[in-house]
Amino acid sequence: MRTMMHKDRLVAPVVKWVGGKRQLLEDLTPLFPKRVMSYCEPFCGGGAVLFKLQPDTAWVNDINSELIRMxxxxxxxxxxxxxxxxxxxxxxxxxxxxxxxxxxxxxxxxxxxxxxxxxxxxxxxxxxxxxxxxxxxxxxxxxxxxxxxxxxxxxHTLRAVSAYFQRAQITFSSTDYAEVLAGVAKGTFVYLDPPYDPVSSTANFTGYAKGGFDRAEQIRLRECCDELDRRGIKFMLSNSATEFIKEQYGAYQITIVKAKRAINSNAAKRGQIDEVVVRNYK
Missing domain, CATH: 1.10.1020.10 (Adenine-specific Methyltransferase, Domain 2)
Structure with missing residues (x-):
């Protein structure tokens, strides 16, 4: 049996990213599966969850090709x-x-x-x-x-992340998330952190790559999650706690967590906001 690699505390995000999960790790950690050897993250961004788990094997994807090249x-x-x-x-x-x-x-x-x-x-x-x-x-x-x-x-962080990338088996890609999810093997834990459903008409932010992520994309992603569930693959998904998202994932376990909104240009409007954590496992 393979043993899990030692986790290095210096392994951490090297860039700040919209919707980054570093501030939510304390809330998310108890919800992860107890053992994660193989991992897939189709919307990697700053990689806070990846660097927290430091799995032996991972498929890391983001539509932003500049980020993946980095x-x-x-x-x-x-x-x-x-x-x-x-x-x-x-x-x-x-x-x-x-x-x-x-x-x-x-x-x-x-x-x-x-x-x-x-x-x-x-x-x-x-x-x-x-x-x-x-x-x-x-x-x-x-x-x-x-x-x-x-x-x-x-x-220190750059060298620690480099050492982790070298000792783990990590596949990097910059492609559509559905293509990534279609190739996920059974036994892999999937964490999904897509662009969020906007909580208001002025809250939308999808400018990290050309194009956008509208509700048709949110529905397509939920359909991909349904397919993962049918294949017996564990997934966790983060999104905003809008009624639309809660309805989309009504068949799954939903946990509400409080996240700090940090990108509003008006400092007075930055604060706590509800997010959902969706899981297809207990």
Missing amino acids: YEVIRDDVEELIRALGEHPNEEEHYYRVRDWDRDKEKYGNLSKVQKAARVIYLNKTCYNGLFRVNNAGEFNTPFGHYKTPNIVNE
Whole structure:
């Protein structure tokens, strides 16, 4: 029998991500299956759950190909990445120059994988509210954050994540979530953290990749969950606690947790909000 790898406490998210689950880990941890050897996360984002569980085998996917490339560079070229990050100062003029790299498609295409990965981390650490957002052309468009001492080069975390990626069997991909779920093997635990159903007409945020995630997508995802359930595969899903979502997953176990809303531009409107955790197991 295989033994589970030792968990490294330094393994943690290297970027801040909209809807990241780091602040909810205390609520989610008791709800995970007791033993997770094989794991699948189709909407990885910042990877807080992945890094908490540190499974031996994992399929890690996100539709944002820049993010997945960053993870691959952390696995394969972490020292070169750390050196590249050290070349980026926390200066507004430099920030906008780097942000605009993707406006020239030919020039951007000639950058190395390490340069592109360093750009993602640098912009994430220095942009306003750590908000990774792109416009309809797929270009990063968040303004400068004006932080005094952002941790641009978090060497210890980057090296720890790289070491975990190297010792585990992890498959990275950037494709449609349904394709990922169709390939999940029995015995794998699936955690789903899709773009949330908006709690109001002004609360929607799906700008981490081109396109969006409307209610037709929410229904398609629920149908994928039904298929996982039919195949005997355990899944957990997070979403906002709207009546629509609660109706969609009415056949499953639903737990309500309190999450802190942090991306509202009005600080007074940031606060506690109900989320659902859906499971097809006890």
